[in-house]
Amino acid sequence: MSTSTSASESNSIFTSTGTFTSSSTVPGLGYLSGKVIKRFGSAVVNGVDAILIRRRLAQIEDSLGPTSDNIAHTTIVKSLYSDLLELSRPVYSLSIRTRAFRVIMSKVGGMDFEDLTQAMIDWPLSESYNLLKTMMTCLHPLAESSHSQAWTRTTNESDALKSERSARLDTFLAAGNDAYKSQLPYMLSETVPPRSFVISFLLFIAFSVAQSSKPSFSRIVMEAGLPSFIVNFYPSISIATLKQQRYWFPAQLTIHALLKCLDPNTDFFLISQLRTMLDDTFHLSSDTLTAIRLTISQKDLPIMKLLEKPNILLLGPGETGKTTLVKQIVKSCFKSSQQFYSDCERAEYISHILCNVSASVEQLLDIIAGLGQNLKTFENVLIDLLDVLDDLDLHAEKISSLYQYEEKFHLVSAYRHLDLPAHVNYYFLDALPRILKKHYLPSDQDIIQCHIMTTGIHPTLIDLRGSAVSLVDFGGQFSEHKKWINWFQKAGLIIFVASISDYNEVCAENPLMNRMDDAIELFDNLVHSKWFVGVSIILLLNKTDVFAHKFQEVDFTERFPDYTGGANHDAACVYIKNKYLSKAPADTQVYFTSAVDEKQILETMNDIYDEFLEPVIPYLAPAPSPEPNTSLQVHVQISTTSSHHELSSTSQ
Numbered sequence: 001m002s003t004s005t006s007a008s009e010s011n012s013i014f015t016s017t018g019t020f021t022s023s024s025t026v027p028g029l030g031y032l033s034g035k036v037i038k039r040f041g042s043a044v045v046n047g048v049d050a051i052l053i054r055r056r057l058a059q060i061e062d063s064l065g066p067t068s069d070n071i072a073h074t075t076i077v078k079s080l081y082s083d084l085l086e087l088s089r090p091v092y093s094l095s096i097r098t099r100a101f102r103v104i105m106s107k108v109g110g111m112d113f114e115d116l117t118q119a120m121i122d123w124p125l126s127e128s129y130n131l132l133k134t135m136m137t138c139l140h141p142l143a144e145s146s147h148s149q150a151w152t153r154t155t156n157e158s159d160a161l162k163s164e165r166s167a168r169l170d171t172f173l174a175a176g177n178d179a180y181k182s183q184l185p186y187m188l189s190e191t192v193p194p195r196s197f198v199i200s201f202l203l204f205i206a207f208s209v210a211q212s213s214k215p216s217f218s219r220i221v222m223e224a225g226l227p228s229f230i231v232n233f234y235p236s237i238s239i240a241t242l243k244q245q246r247y248w249f250p251a252q253l254t255i256h257a258l259l260k261c262l263d264p265n266t267d268f269f270l271i272s273q274l275r276t277m278l279d280d281t282f283h284l285s286s287d288t289l290t291a292i293r294l295t296i297s298q299k300d301l302p303i304m305k306l307l308e309k310p311n312i313l314l315l316g317p318g319e320t321g322k323t324t325l326v327k328q329i330v331k332s333c334f335k336s337s338q339q340f341y342s343d344c345e346r347a348e349y350i351s352h353i354l355c356n357v358s359a360s361v362e363q364l365l366d367i368i369a370g371l372g373q374n375l376k377t378f379e380n381v382l383i384d385l386l387d388v389l390d391d392l393d394l395h396a397e398k399i400s401s402l403y404q405y406e407e408k409f410h411l412v413s414a415y416r417h418l419d420l421p422a423h424v425n426y427y428f429l430d431a432l433p434r435i436l437k438k439h440y441l442p443s444d445q446d447i448i449q450c451h452i453m454t455t456g457i458h459p460t461l462i463d464l465r466g467s468a469v470s471l472v473d474f475g476g477q478f479s480e481h482k483k484w485i486n487w488f489q490k491a492g493l494i495i496f497v498a499s500i501s502d503y504n505e506v507c508a509e510n511p512l513m514n515r516m517d518d519a520i521e522l523f524d525n526l527v528h529s530k531w532f533v534g535v536s537i538i539l540l541l542n543k544t545d546v547f548a549h550k551f552q553e554v555d556f557t558e559r560f561p562d563y564t565g566g567a568n569h570d571a572a573c574v575y576i577k578n579k580y581l582s583k584a585p586a587d588t589q590v591y592f593t594s595a596v597d598e599k600q601i602l603e604t605m606n607d608i609y610d611e612f613l614e615p616v617i618p619y620l621a622p623a624p625s626p627e628p629n630t631s632l633q634v635h636v637q638i639s640t641t642s643s644h645h646e647l648s649s650t651s652q
């Protein structure tokens with residue numbers, strides 16, 4: 001590093017009219033350098049003074065740079081920031097300014113700007129103006145050579161000198177941009193829209209304006225070009241319908257702070273300019289400064305993970321209700337006045353539903369054979385039923401004969417206790433007379449109740465209160481688990497879906513393994529996985545409706561001898577919940593759900609959105625626009641009836 005600074009290097013590149021304000025009180029080198037900075041400000045800096053300035057800068061970098069520890073003493077902090085700002089002024093050499101500017105921009109990017117803000121407010125307004133203008137140039141998407149060229153002096157410099165100056169300025173701006181970017185609390189990726197890049201800066205401006213609360217400071221923010229800067233990143237902010245979107249929040253917060261601080265008597269023009277950009281309904285429940293502080297503090301929460309990766313992963317064992325949940329959410333985004341499934345889609349479900357039932361009937365036949373009792377009549381009914389289910393069109397006669405003996409259906413129902421899958425046992429068996437009718441077309445509920453085993457990974461983009469979030473559905477069978485890991489790094493939030501009613505069932509792939517034991521073990525593994533540090537994991541104990549039936553029919557204490565809650569259904573639910581929670585952090589959120597109940601599942605999802613997603617929504621990409629000629633606000637990337645799915649042939 002050069003220890004001397006040439007006259008040409010130390011000349012101002014940007015015009016500056018300010019006076020010097022640094023007043024370091026730090027004894028020793030800091031003190032000396034503070035004085036030097038103060039004394040030499042715009043003068044040509046040479047020799048020992050240049051060395052002292054550089055040493056002071058190194059000290060500032062050590063204390064305030066990204067790797068520094070916090071400095072407790074407020075007087076020291078004040079003097080450090082004061083000198084830092086001083087050294088960013090255009091009167092110093094570009095190499096000094098670049099280093100100082102880098103520290104400033106890293107503080108802004110990392111939302112660690114309370115002290116910097118204070119120092120800037122205490123600075124002369126003309127200096128703050130220069131700095132803010134430089135920051136906006138540095139963050140502007142086109143902050144490249146065109147800018148620096150416009151900023152270079154229009155003296156009679158030779159072209160070569162001009163282009164050298166321009167190149168050095170580009171390096172200066174790029175260094176600030178990089179420092180800012182490197183400290184952002186969220187990662188920039190393709191899924192994060194460009195406006196997210198300036199969230200930290202806008203909060204810095206909002207905070208400075210609110211902290212200063214002086215109209216004069218707000219005025220220089222306006223004059224430095226903030227409105228056009230905002231419009232660059234939020235191009236439609238003046239459009240009434242768009243500015244109400246929640247993702248305008250950081251820009252709206254900044255505009256709101258400015259409007260609060262400008263003087264209505266003298267700043268009429270500026271105020272009316274800002275009014276066109278502010279949503280009329282914009283409202284803060286606390287004062288401006290508190291609201292900004294709250295927004296800044298969110299950077300520490302796991303929700304920032306969601307901001308980086310707006311993916312909600314639905315994990316859990318097979319047949320617990322993951323896909324049903326997706327179906328309900330996707331359907332809910334559709335305007336209720338219209339039909340969600342077309343007749344064609346409904347027709348595609350017929351074969352899946354028939355297969356669901358016939359798989360269970362086959363299972364029932366196996367069970368009966370194993371009972372060793374003479375149940376010939378019943379077996380014949382089931383065989384007839386299987387035939388019919390195999391091809392409805394060919395067996396019209398048989399269907400009518402089945403109808404003639406409606407008690408036969410009751411006979412089937414009488415064997416419910418024989419461990420059939422819940423959706424057949426509690427739903428499709430009752431619906432058989434309707435299903436076997438000519439021209440049967442599945443209802444919405446039939447589609448929700450139909451099980452199609454998921455294979456592979458299926459992300460679906462959903463409209464979450466105006467923002468786009470990806471809901472990722474995975475196959476839950478053992479053989480599918482190895483595919484999950486590809487998505488672990490992309491997890492923003494995890495919803496582990498377990499079935500509360502499977503306590504007396506065995507795994508489809510391993511009849512020796514109890515389903516609930518297997519689910520708890522899987523949950524335990526995921527909760528403690530290194531992939532999910534800082535990611536919230538929500539537990540959904542699903543199939544409460546099935547549990548309610550089962551709890552009446554199957555002795556709970558037989559399975560759990562240490563359960564002491566007797567016939568109290570709620571006590572049994574808490575008992576199972578605690579079994580899961582014994583493996584998880586104490587603050588794990590648990591929801592009891594029935595995914596086949598649309599209203600209930602949407603209420604639960606709303607609670608999850610409020611609790612885990614609301615603060616992130618303003619920063620996410622907008623939801624995909626509705627398809628032409630439809631009010632569908634959801635972009636479903638997979639077809640629920642596609643050939644990606646295989647039929648479940650076994651359930652218990």
Ligand SMILES: Nc1nc2c(ncn2[C@@H]2O[C@H](COP(=O)(O)OP(=O)(O)OP(=O)(O)O)[C@@H](O)[C@H]2O)c(=O)[nH]1
Binds near residue numbers: 320323449475
């Ligand atoms: N009664 C009832 N049935 C449910 C509930 N949740 C899911 N089901 C049914 O259970 C079956 C399995 O549900 P899916 O959503 O396909 O399960 P999954 O977790 O996606 O299963 P895999 O894709 O195999 O991992 C379907 O027939 C659903 O209708 C519930 O809360 N109550």
Ligand SMILES: [Mg+2]
Binds near residue numbers: 322452473474476
């Ligand atoms: Mg599924």
